[in-house]
Amino acid sequence: MRFYEFEAKQALARRRVPLPKSELARTPEEAEAAAEQLGGPVVLKSQVLSGGRMKAGGVKFTDSPAEAKQAAAEILALEINNLKPAGVLVEERRTVEQEYFAAVTWDTRAKRPVIIFSDMGGIDIEEVAEQHPEHVARMHFSPSRPFPDFSAKLAVANVGITGGALNALSRMVAALAGAFIDHDLTLAEINPIGRLDDGSFVALDAHMDMEDEARGRHTALLDELGIDDPEARKARPPTQFELDAAANNDADPRGIAGNLVEFDGNIGLIIGAGGGSLTLFDAVRAAGGKPANYCEIGGNPSVGKAAGLTKLVLSQPGVDKVAVMMSIVSNTRVDIVARGVIKGCIEAGRDPAEAIAIFRIPGSWEEEGFVILDKYGVEYVDRSVSMHEAAARAVAKVAG
């Protein structure tokens, strides 16, 4: 779950990271008042959960409150990568003499958090790492012990920084690492940190991602930041279909029948599990099919949950049939899913034999499951029909 810049900056402010003065505006009038209050030239930045703000026209520099009002109106109306801004951040504009990059993230190979620091900030860090490796320092630290401040110092010192700058920057990096660990973030980044003409350092932009699985542990922080729309914070805003599927999934803790993503095809997919869904979605596309959705079932979802998902997918405009397919199941049970999808069809007022294009879930309790499918006349195949083959059959059936 990604934070807006202004939220990430609030989280940093709690840790005494120096920031330029700023105010969040939700209307052009509020932006004008903020510019007035801040005095002098300001920068206005779209608060949008997308990169590439500058290129898209989501950042503007102004010299007067009237100009700020005009610029805010333009920014607030601008969607970037199909995402609407939550507001515009009006920030005092300072003279920056040098820019630095600081980030903390997980190195999944080392299985530890890593600090990445560079004295060449503001630009793409991967590019800097390729072309100027001596300007990028990486420092791993233990996820278990209290954060060692010296790791932050080492990261800064390793690009050749000393003197007062070393101490000021180390404090900022340590604070960033503290936020990363305490809030279960997967990325905490300040890019750039600016050294101002008076020699002080401020965080000019900030980016934070919190791990979805850990959200429940950080309600105090989320409440303080006023974050109450976690579902909306994805790479693109969720559709109603996706929200309904999430609600169906969340209503019952037993197993998973969700993670639904909407596409504009005509073949409904009830597929699983994690890896099976990826394989089957590829397989449907490889067979020339157009999926109406991605989803995952697994972990032995309850009958009610599988039924709810089936009903939902069948309710989509343009979807006449669903393909129910999984890799050979271990803990998920064929009979339980068979009960669920049949129940879902019937509750949707459909004949399962006609609404289910194919049922390919071999594995645990398949004999029991196949008896149920026989009873309702649903076409099914066993493990001798591969996932790719089953997907191709389903695609052919939907095409008529």
Added chain:
Amino acid sequence: MSILVDRDTTFIIQGITGREAVTMTRELLDYGSRLIGGVTPGRKGRDVHGVPVEDTVRAFTEREQVDGAVVAVPPAFAPDAVNEAIEAGIKLIVVVTENIPRRQVAQFVEYAKQEDVRLIGPNCLGLISPGKTRLGGVGGAAESTRVAFQPGVIGVMSRSGGMTTEIANSLSEAGLGVSTAVSIGGDAIIGSTYAELMPLFDADPETKGIAIYSEPGGRAEYELAEYMAESGSKLPVVAFMAGRFMDEMPGMRFGHAGTIVEGRADTATEKITNLAAAGIAVAERIEEIPQRLKERIEQIEGAS
């Protein structure tokens, strides 16, 4: 031979009275695994399908040899359960639980490493050495498991629990069979990666080839490619890469927690290129894996 486990491996299940663990218990007993006990705090004195339940891990380790533990407790309690097993001296821990935040995973992974504990998972279905034993639910019901996992010569490693069985089944149908299959887990941080398990397969005289299931996200495939280049491993490896469609959708999460395209290196396309450069064949469909392996094994055997 097999890796990590053999016929005599004894183990317990932590969280044995949960809905999934009760089923798993029966399936493991039916398969012939030496499941000697289970732990659920407050349930001491009960039994699950005849398997005794205790309040603590130590209750078992103090009176008998316990080689392994399967952790199947809810995510909020899983890190503590793992730490309890490590502290009690158990050297092989399989974490089935999913949705554990990665900071906590990294913490118990670090603890396990310090104590020389082999950790598999989290978010996995465990491991199986066909005909000998299995730890975890991989394969499901015993009869179904015997069909999909026949004893043989291919080591399987998979980021997906379900696909472990799908791949094993294709190998069994083709007459190759499986030496040991490990569902390594779908999270961003896991206890044992492909590259970390490869040396064990390299040392196993019975294993003649490796099949892996991989996905976009993370760097585990690069680590494996590096291992193959640097170690001089003689085992032919065939990979299957799922989630090719994800390349068009950076930043969207599909599948496992570890499956998200964040940069160019995370994409299926880049990984396929990288694996191929390391001499790892990449199959387009699951059913191609056995044939590709057979060809590679024949090549190697013909050359020696």
Added chain:
Amino acid sequence: MAMFIRVDIDDAVRQDGDLCKQLIEVCPVDIFTLDEGGRVSTVEDNVDECTLCDLCTDAAGDGVRVVKLYRE
């Protein structure tokens, strides 16, 4: 309404307080509950969730029967 499973409970079982409690405790999908008279009955919404684990029939012997409607 349950479509796939029916659970029949004998009156002898319903009147056995200890056995009623045991049924409620062993069922992993909460099919059993106590009615107002303190006798065990089934929760209609949960009956189709039955995992066929046999823990209830193990506890109650012939007094509880799990019927698979799709086999009839």
